[in-house]
Amino acid sequence: MNRILLVDDNKDVHRLLSALLKRHFGEQHFHQTFAHSGQEALKILETEVFDLIICDVEMSEGDGPFLLDELEKVNSKTPFIFFTSSPRDLPSKLKGSLKAVISKAHPKKLVTEIEKLLEIKSEHG
Secondary structure (H helix, E strand, O other), rough: EEEEEEEEOOOOHHHHEEEEHHHOOOOHHHEEEEEOOOHHHHHHHHOOOOEEEEOOOOOOOOOOHHHHHHHHHHHOOHHHHHHHOOHHHHHHOOOOOEEEEEEEEHHHHHHHHHHHOOOOOOOOO
């Protein structure tokens, strides 16, 4: 079972991502954990290991770039995706654990990236 950490300060986005994962991959493939900020995600990551992190960019109490920087400091190899409505000020090149920057307006691209990174297939092809 793949463990995914979803980091976003908007509860509606948590629900959207949860529904998207269930619809495309089924409940048996994922265990989801939610964090509402980069700081909360760091606390969770002190005791838990994940196969993928999907993170918003703009959040209070530690935004997405802050979280990615902190993970890079400890050489995290966990694939990291920015899923955002505002891709401003993000790196133009993917490096380290940052594997994708995907607009919230294109959730199907997120599904495709998850398939690639976790080597699983969507149930809806």
